[in-house]
Amino acid sequence: MSYLNNFILLGDFLSHLVESKKKASTISMYKHDLKQFFEWLNESHPNIPSEILPGDKKYYDEYFTYLKEKNLSEANLRRVASHLNGMLKYYSLTDDIGLLQATTKKQRALTDTDFITESDASILLDSVISHEHLSDIQLQIHKYIGPRNHSMFILMLRYGLTINEVVSLNIQDINFAQNTLTVNTGKSKRTLELSKHDKKTIYDYLLTIPLLFRPKDYTNDPLFISFHPQKMVYWYDYNLNKPKRISIIGTKRMIEREVKRSGIQAIVRSTHFRNSCILNKIHDGYSNEHIIYYFGLSSRHALYRFKRYLKTK
Incomplete structure (x- = not known):
């Protein structure tokens, strides 16, 4: 059943939170928000394969529109976005989708690790x-x-x-x-x-x-x-x-x-595998347009961190 497969995705992520020593109250809130997201996803888009998370940002934007229509407060919307971002990061999707809500926090510089x-x-x-x-x-x-x-x-x-x-x-x-x-x-x-x-x-x-x-x-x-x-x-x-x-x-x-x-x-x-492939393409002199197409990136902005890293070498 699609619904149960979604909960396998959720369960694995929640286990990760437990291993990361998150507070029980924090994990409970993650579970609440993400469970509601999967319930909405199964009802609104039953054609999406249950083994994977949507790789297109439009589905998450649509979900936030749905939440706004329910008059969710800005604070609650920010919390839901944070929880979804956490799950997307765990499944290595944030590089492609990006953060679901704008942040003023400066992106971390890349290192050898x-x-x-x-x-x-x-x-x-x-x-x-x-x-x-x-x-x-x-x-x-x-x-x-x-x-x-x-x-x-x-x-x-x-x-x-x-x-x-x-x-x-x-x-x-x-x-x-x-x-x-x-x-x-x-x-x-x-x-x-x-x-x-x-x-x-x-x-x-x-x-x-x-x-x-x-x-x-x-x-x-x-x-x-x-x-x-x-x-x-x-x-x-x-x-x-x-x-x-x-x-x-x-x-x-x-x-x-x-x-x-x-x-x-x-x-x-x-993520390390993909980072290395992108870095190699830049190092080999491929154009921004080629690299954006090759890796399915949204824009050239995704390449700036890699170019800054190469300048330190």
Whole structure:
């Protein structure tokens, strides 16, 4: 049920707040505000996939319009915006959507800790397909999910896709004949050229999936699908008659596990992968227009922090 899937997203974020030592009263208010948002989202936009958060700012603006029509006070609107921003930041969406409410607080300058080094990225990619530090049971599972995870890491580390973008990809978005990948966020659509090696890696991943569960060519079947480790089978949504899409939460946890298994010392997330891709494009001399299109950015203002960082090097 869509409603329950939304609460999985909410539950994971609330667990993060508990681990961050937030007060019980604060967590209770987060839960109240975000629960109401998901209730509105399910009622107003039931067509939005339940495994992901909307990647377009227009849905959040629409929600605030709805709240204003209910005569919510400015103080309450600011609180709701703050809570939504917290959740969007947790799911690495603030870089694309931006803050939902203007703030006078100056944006923090980027430092070395906001990026992943080429060395660590290489170690991480090699580790994802290795059998190092896996138990016998994990080895059995790895032969099913290793190629999928490797393909997802390639798109994040080499092409700067966000978790939300990777999870939202459908099989029809990749053109194996032309080596291209189309990323459609709802607010923008861009086509990226894949290297032949990376294209083949994704193609080989699909071949590891039994035909019964494999995403069907030229359809909106998800490109990256869920796996049930206890039953050792791929999830299939019989109501929709298609494989079940891997979730944002599942992807986020997968990244955390693989980073830990790789042994790299840096604490990195998908945001670090994207930051490094953007920085490399700027360093290589690509135009602002090309970079804005390539990463689906809203404006050139998003590039200023990266350029200021490069000036310190």
